[in-house]
Amino acid sequence: MSPASEVVNATVSDLPLDAGHAADGAWSPECGAVVGFSGIVRNHDGGRAVATLSYTAHPSAEQVITEVAAEIAGRYDGVRIWVGHRTGPLDIGDAALVAAVAAAHRGVAFAACSDLVDTVKARVPIWKEQGFGDGSTEWVGVSDAPQ
Secondary structure (H helix, E strand, O other): OOOOEEEEEEEEEEEOHHHHHHHHOOOOOOOOOOEEEEEEEEOOEEEEEEEEEEEEOOOHHHHHHHHHHHHHHHHHHOEEEEEEOOOEOOOOOEEEEEEEEEEEHHHHEEEHHHHHHHHHHHHHHHEEEEOOHHHHHHHHEEHOOOO
8 A cells, every 4th residue: 555645835925945955854664765856046048148036926826836745646646745835036056946856766757846846936926027137027927817
């Protein structure tokens, strides 16, 4: 019998995210694998220098990230899921999205973590405003806003 899957954390917050904390939170003695993902703010996008970056969340974002984590937990047996997304202004090198999935075996942990990250990015209503070195700005994800 496979152990039940569990969501140990699903948050949207302006507090810093730590991949080590996520991995520690996801792990349990039944788990032989912890796979993590850290989406880190980089200094460029589309060939342009990024000077500033800020994330804005719809009021439903925490509910949606919780639903997404539960959905992924339901797709994979015996996984433990930790996921968090930042909001507010971030600096180059800050973690914007951190996920960790623990499981008895690496294949399930890798598959569930990849699925989790892709689904969070596709469905959680969080938008990114990038400020470029030339002074221009760009919003990413605005067309996906809930109605």
